[in-house]
Amino acid sequence: MTARNDMTESPALAGGAKILGKGLPADPEGIYALAARSMFQLFSSMSQGMFLADKTGRIVWLNEGYELLLPRLGVASVHDFLGHMVEDVIPNTQMRRVLETGQPVLIDLLTNRAGTFVVSRLPLRDDEGSVIGAIGIVLFDQPETTLQPLISKFALLQRDLDEAKRELLAQRSRSLRAMASGERRAKYSFASFVGSSPAAVEVKRQARRAAQSLSPVLLLGETGTGKELLAHAIHGASARACGPFVSVNIAAIPDTLLEAEFFGVAPGAYTGADRKSRDGKFRLADGGTLFLDEIGDMPLSLQAKLLRALQEGEIEPLGSNQLVRFDVRLVAATSRDLPRMVREGQFREDLFYRLHVLPIRVPPLRERAADIAALVEVLGEELALRNDMPVPELDAAALQLLAVQNWPGNIRELRNVLEQVTMLGDDARITTSLLLQVLQSAGVKPVQLGEAPAAQAPADAVVADSTLLRPLAQQVAELEARAIRASLAAHGGNKLATAKALAISRATLYDRMAVLQIR
Numbered sequence: 001m002t003a004r005n006d007m008t009e010s011p012a013l014a015g016g017a018k019i020l021g022k023g024l025p026a027d028p029e030g031i032y033a034l035a036a037r038s039m040f041q042l043f044s045s046m047s048q049g050m051f052l053a054d055k056t057g058r059i060v061w062l063n064e065g066y067e068l069l070l071p072r073l074g075v076a077s078v079h080d081f082l083g084h085m086v087e088d089v090i091p092n093t094q095m096r097r098v099l100e101t102g103q104p105v106l107i108d109l110l111t112n113r114a115g116t117f118v119v120s121r122l123p124l125r126d127d128e129g130s131v132i133g134a135i136g137i138v139l140f141d142q143p144e145t146t147l148q149p150l151i152s153k154f155a156l157l158q159r160d161l162d163e164a165k166r167e168l169l170a171q172r173s174r175s176l177r178a179m180a181s182g183e184r185r186a187k188y189s190f191a192s193f194v195g196s197s198p199a200a201v202e203v204k205r206q207a208r209r210a211a212q213s214l215s216p217v218l219l220l221g222e223t224g225t226g227k228e229l230l231a232h233a234i235h236g237a238s239a240r241a242c243g244p245f246v247s248v249n250i251a252a253i254p255d256t257l258l259e260a261e262f263f264g265v266a267p268g269a270y271t272g273a274d275r276k277s278r279d280g281k282f283r284l285a286d287g288g289t290l291f292l293d294e295i296g297d298m299p300l301s302l303q304a305k306l307l308r309a310l311q312e313g314e315i316e317p318l319g320s321n322q323l324v325r326f327d328v329r330l331v332a333a334t335s336r337d338l339p340r341m342v343r344e345g346q347f348r349e350d351l352f353y354r355l356h357v358l359p360i361r362v363p364p365l366r367e368r369a370a371d372i373a374a375l376v377e378v379l380g381e382e383l384a385l386r387n388d389m390p391v392p393e394l395d396a397a398a399l400q401l402l403a404v405q406n407w408p409g410n411i412r413e414l415r416n417v418l419e420q421v422t423m424l425g426d427d428a429r430i431t432t433s434l435l436l437q438v439l440q441s442a443g444v445k446p447v448q449l450g451e452a453p454a455a456q457a458p459a460d461a462v463v464a465d466s467t468l469l470r471p472l473a474q475q476v477a478e479l480e481a482r483a484i485r486a487s488l489a490a491h492g493g494n495k496l497a498t499a500k501a502l503a504i505s506r507a508t509l510y511d512r513m514a515v516l517q518i519r
């Protein structure tokens with residue numbers, strides 16, 4: 001098989017087959033060979049085109065139908081096709097795979113510069129069964145066939161897929177560029193704040209309302225409760241979402257560097273190496289939101305300067321005698337008891353009132369134990385994705401055990417515990433004994449199931465004052481939910497007994513449970 005004509009002549013019925021009657025061979029091999037030839041000719045005449053490749057992938061034969069397709073493939077003549085490697089002349093062909101595996105591809109779609117075709121690829125084998133080449137058949141060409149609607153649909157899907165891939169690539173390179181250039185955007189939205197307990201719903205409601213305002217927001221709550229997450233979400237839902245979100249953790253910066261960090265440095269302010277000017281966070285946050293985390297850790301000297309900047313709307317970079325105007329929305333957060341710090345003279349009262357315009361208390365995890373299951377699910381999925389591990393599975397007892405802990409480190413601590421149990425566990429199922437072991441090794445005395453929750457941690461006392469400075473409706477809802485849960489537990493879930501003990505009707509109990517999302 002070396003040329004086109006070889007095959008048209010090629011008598012598959014070689015080897016001296018006997019002919020019976022009207023040309024029908026008498027022996028089975030003869031019939032088989034005749035059938036093979038007939039099939040070959042049938043496909044050759046019915047299909048849009050056919051070619052043969054030898055076992056190296058070189059094209060050794062093509063029929064007239066295929067010859068007509070050559071110009072669309074950008075091949076000028078038969079001589080530029082024959083003798084060439086199949087992938088050199090038929091873009092995107094999968095013929096090599098057929099030659100290598102010996103597996104036929106009965107039907108496939110091939111798209112290249114000539115269009116989209118329905119194709120078949122069949123291996124050719126010798127008597128020993130070794131692959132000696134392959135046959136490529138174009139069953140349907142695009143325009144004239146009845147398969148056209150199907151192919152158009154495929155072409156559309158392919159186009160959509162290509163577009164989606166391009167968009168994904170563009171998005172990826174945009175975000176890589178943004179990361180490289182230190183672009184500042186909100187990382188979290190309100191949807192990232194997991195939880196549907198009354199306390200979580202209320203804090204999100206307050207934060208959403210704060211997002212609509214331009215006044216300063218003060219987020220109060222223990223460590224790891226999601227203050228920073230909410231600060232991002234408030235920025236992202238505000239009119240300034242397109243502006244920068246700049247975050248400063250005051251506790252993490254040495255006092256001596258804070259002023260430069262806040263207000264920037266004028267050129268030549270320092271002698272020596274660092275003679276260049278440097279923008280401060282106020283400048284960087286211009287047009288957006290400045291998040292001052294751990295504001296309670298700000299030294300008194302800087303508090304005075306911050307207050308002046310907020311009052312005047314101007315800052316004075318270090319080493320400069322020029323005032324620079326800024327347009328920044330302030331969100332501050334602290335886990336410290338600011339009113340007490342004011343009373344003790346550690347925090348300026350005037351600054352406190354300047355910041356305390358929209359205070360939002362972020363509840364600790366132990367006040368929203370109903371959110372534990374949802375948090376475990378989300379945090380578990382994140383962990384599994386990050387560490388390429390199965391998602392941790394916690395049964396009701398394990399969830400219950402988590403729900404009764406005190407969680408001084410709140411959601412951050414919950415995540416750490418989950419991470420440790422998934423690392424230590426043999427499989428994805430998390431047992432209560434493993435959980436207890438991890439809780440113990442974290443240095444906190446775990447609360448056992450059935451045990452009354454431990455006395456409130458000292459960290460709680462820090463925010464005790466502000467727990468009462470919240471909307472009454474929120475506090476009443478929390479108390480109500482606690483009473484209903486306790487009564488349900490005491491009566492083994494019996495609604496009638498629970499309602500009786502609480503001196504309310506069963507209908508009211510169902511109603512309150514629905515409103516307070518108690519299951």
Ligand SMILES: Nc1ncnc2c1ncn2[C@@H]1O[C@H](COP(=O)(O)OP(=O)(O)OP(=O)(O)O)[C@@H](O)[C@H]1O
Pocket residue numbers: 192193194195221222223224225226227228229230293333334335375378411412
């Ligand atoms: N409601 C929540 N849903 C999901 N993840 C949360 C939630 N709250 C907090 N987290 C996660 O817990 C971790 C701690 O949250 P965040 O840093 O916002 O807390 P914080 O109150 O600012 O803590 P700190 O006072 O120590 O700075 C983060 O990884 C955050 O994504």
